[in-house]
Amino acid sequence: MSRTNFLGEFEELILTMVLILDHDAYGNTIVKAIKEHQNREVNLSSVHITMYRLEEKGFLESYMGGATKERGGRKKRYFKITNTGKALVQEMKDARTSLWKLAPQLNFSS
């Protein structure tokens, strides 16, 4: 894993959330999803910054769309995970799983 491919904990969380939310990933939904799934309050600005950073690294891509009556008729910047991003999440998950396997197994039966 090269240095640029290294992800922080928060970055990984956001990347995963974008993956989960599929076609409805933008600032507010991500904040809400994190609150819902992890019960964790995050600030909107941190989410934005992180998403832009991830976009720059090539794990996310964004497109403008979905103007609605709410939010003053402004467009949303939707984020979508790229293939590299997907692969990275997968890779990280696998890496964690394989590490987890090396840990001494708890034996409840004994």
Added chain:
Amino acid sequence: MRTAPPKLATRFLQWFCKHSLLESIQGDLEEQFEEDLTSYGQRKAKRRFVWNVIRFFRPGIVRSFEGTKKLNNYGMYRHYFKIGWRNIFRNKLTSSINILGLSTGVTVCLITLIFYKYEVGFDMRHKQANQTYRVVQHTQMQDQELYWGTTAYPLAAAIKSDFPDVDKVTQAAGPFKRLFTLERANGEPIQFEEEKVVFADESYPEVFDFKWISGDPKSAMDPLNAVILTESVAEKCFGKNYSKTAVIGHLILLNGNDPLMVSGIIEDIPANSNLPFGMLVSYNFFKKHNPYPSENWSGNYGGTTFVVLKDQKREQELESRINDWKKKYLNKEDDQRISYFLQPLKEIHTETLYGSIPGGYQISKSILNTSLFVALFILLIAIVNFINLVTAKASTRAKEVGIRKAIGSRKIGLLKQFMFENSMLVIISLALSIVLSHFLLNEVNEFLSILGMQLYFNVLDASLIILVSFVTIIISVIYPSIVLSSFNPIKALTNRKLTSNGAGVSLRKSLTLFQFTLVQVFVIAAIIIGLQLQFFNNESLGFSSEKVVMVDIPSQNKIDLFKSTLTQNTSIKEVSVGSGPPMTVEDFALGTTYRLPHEESSTGRDAEMKIIDTEYLSFYDINLLAGRNFRENKNQFDEFIVNETFAKSMNWSPEEALNQKIAINEGEATIVGVVEDFHNHSLQNDITPSILMNWNGWRIKSFVKVNNAEALIHLEEVWKELFPKSIYGFSFLDDTMKREYLLEALIFNGFKIFSVLVIFLGCLGLFGLMAFITLQKTKEIGIRKVMGASVTQIVQYFSKEFVILISIAFVIAAPIVLYFMNQWLQTFTYHIDLSIWMFLAGGLIVSIIGSSISIIKSMMAAKANPVNSLKYE
């Protein structure tokens, strides 16, 4: 009703946020806000909104300082700068011609402006300059009117006592040359001669402002024996590091016996003063030593009277009151002849009617204005060159303009670009010319050192520079930029022969025509002025002045001894003494009026009077037409020798004039001889009736014919031995007489320099234009050569146009010069006649220079191998 998020926070967000991110961020924030409204209520929602906005104020969101609207322009200008810079270097020849030409023009203009400002600024630094007037005197004589810048000495005191409503009156006498001696504090004796001693009364420092170093301006002239020194004279007296305050009260002896007390030290008087002085001495001393002139109302012995009128409207009223009142003091005859006028201080230097003070000079307003016009014309020529070259080059940029327009540049943007680019050239030239003129001013000062000129840049001239620069930029940049920016993009991109035959050509032609007209005007004028000056210097004056050295005679009673001691040395053969050389020099002439003894004294006619001795006529080779020379040197005159003009004025032939009795102001005598006319005034003026008399008064100059250096050394030795108390000084008569044509020489030199510059600029322009045209037509030349044209034919083809232009210019220039030069020559009594060859010579010089440039340039193009220019086709 929907609650809007806090405005201030929104504005803040809009200000700092990157524009590409703003929409989504603002949207997200507002969505959040709307949710918060329902879950927390208005106040908290607002607070959270503000907080969220602030949280967004972080790197990655905040826009950088590049990419805003204002700074986009900066980027654009950087682009212009880069393109402009590249273009300057790509066309090194044209750029350097442009810069050289323009900076020459601006330099000339700047220097002339400074010169002009200096000349019209005479004495204008005084606070009351605009309220100060000089009293001038007009004397109506029988056949002419005399104009005096000076008045009778008692006038000032009389005005002071009889016109209490005149704010200030002051009186000055001089400048005179005086000898001073003093003892320094350490006992060292010092002796020096000061050329510019002015005697003035106590009000003088109140009327004129000086920069006081020590002493009290209000009371400095009050003591009866006061003397005020300028810094440089003070240094002469007390050495370099004297104490500025301790020397106050120090005694200086005037002519070895009158003690003066130093009462003040002032900074040196600027050279542009009408009455410059090194020492200002209390008027009392003048009165004491010149009791007769200082009380005499009918003579005019060099007293200058100034009055200050707070209310300028009263000028005319005071003039008429003085002229009504003057009969109180003047005798009846003088009252009728003499009238007084007030001349504003600022006109003294430029009004030549009254003449300048001895050793000073005047420049008439018309000459000043002419020089200003000439300088502006030179600047104009330089600008015309610039415009010519830049528009000529415009076609090489046509494609660039086409592409710029095609990708969306608007005309105004292109206009900006080219104005910026051309301004770069102009600004480089301006910077260069400021540096240049700074150095050249020293040269100019040196060149005009005979006038004591001190031109210098000062801070005030900055506005002048800005003005000149501004005008230059505006005129030279706007037109080419408009031409450049108005190319039609379709034409520019499809048709290569866009401008080579467009409207620009006829403009260029007329500008070249204009230039060459001016060039020829200058050259022909310079030739004529030069010839006139040569005429002044070479014209036979009716007497010989070669190798004549003049020295002062400080003491009348040693004349015979002086003469005999001098001639003991074999290298000195001829010595003569008199009141002055045959031609009046340095504005020193003795005048009188003459009549027949039985006529009324008021019918006197003016004559110039000269005191001579028995050797004078042979010394100067003046021929007698009738009668004889004086037989011996006498104390009292009883004989006159007159000139031909004198005899004619009385309707006598030279023979008839002999033995006639004539009365002059000084007495009566018989005419014993009539001499051939010699120029008793410089050649600007007529020969006037002249009376030569043999008398022991006023023999103040000695004339010595010096054949070698040994004679000069001997003269100095003898003189110093005989007159130990005086300071030796000599001058060659030829040099002194040349000074009479100083102004004409100055004009000539000015024209010479100006015409060289104009030719230079014209040639520079022509060269640049030819270089460009031949470059543009390289291919055409190649094809012509391939088709069989000879070098001569090609050269003809290219230079024909310019030769024709120069000829047309000559036809325009000749009548202009004819008119102005004729007027100028008419101001001199003795002048050359204009003839056609002077004009032809001028025209020829210009055509030769002009056509050789165009021929050389086209020759270079024509000689090139056509293979080189056509191989890419």
